[in-house]
Amino acid sequence: MLGRIDYAIWMLGFVAEVAGLVCLFNRKQFIRYICIGIYLLAALLVTTGQYIFIQKFGWSSIEYRYYYYYSESLLTILLFFVIVQFYDRVFQELSASRYVRRGTLVLIAATHCSPIWSFVPIRTI
Numbered sequence: 001m002l003g004r005i006d007y008a009i010w011m012l013g014f015v016a017e018v019a020g021l022v023c024l025f026n027r028k029q030f031i032r033y034i035c036i037g038i039y040l041l042a043a044l045l046v047t048t049g050q051y052i053f054i055q056k057f058g059w060s061s062i063e064y065r066y067y068y069y070y071s072e073s074l075l076t077i078l079l080f081f082v083i084v085q086f087y088d089r090v091f092q093e094l095s096a097s098r099y100v101r102r103g104t105l106v107l108i109a110a111t112h113c114s115p116i117w118s119f120v121p122i123r124t125i
Contacts (some may be wrong), residue, residue: 002059010047017044035085039078046071084108 002010020040024030030037049067057063084105091104 002054010051014044014047017047033085035078035082039075039082042078043075046075080109 017040021037021044024033024037024040049071050064053061053064053067087108088105096104
């Protein structure tokens, strides 16, 4: 069971996600940093879903475990796209060649999206 400190830390994380989204919208930077915005929105929804699953099914239920691991893998993949967007910005500021920048981004995306293929053998079992 979660204690007061656990809920306080969880709530601080939720507030940080909301604050990040509010900052993006207030500064009209959501489109410019679309990957970060989508990640923060997904993290906000995942946090809300985790709270609902814990309240409905309990901390040690199999339903919560499935929700937790699948939602965290989704957030991990979205976070990799945020990293790719940051790399793209850095390469633009460094005035790197267009071909070098695209090639590097393709390699980074391929490397970071490889965990998707790890679900294929599990599904066949």
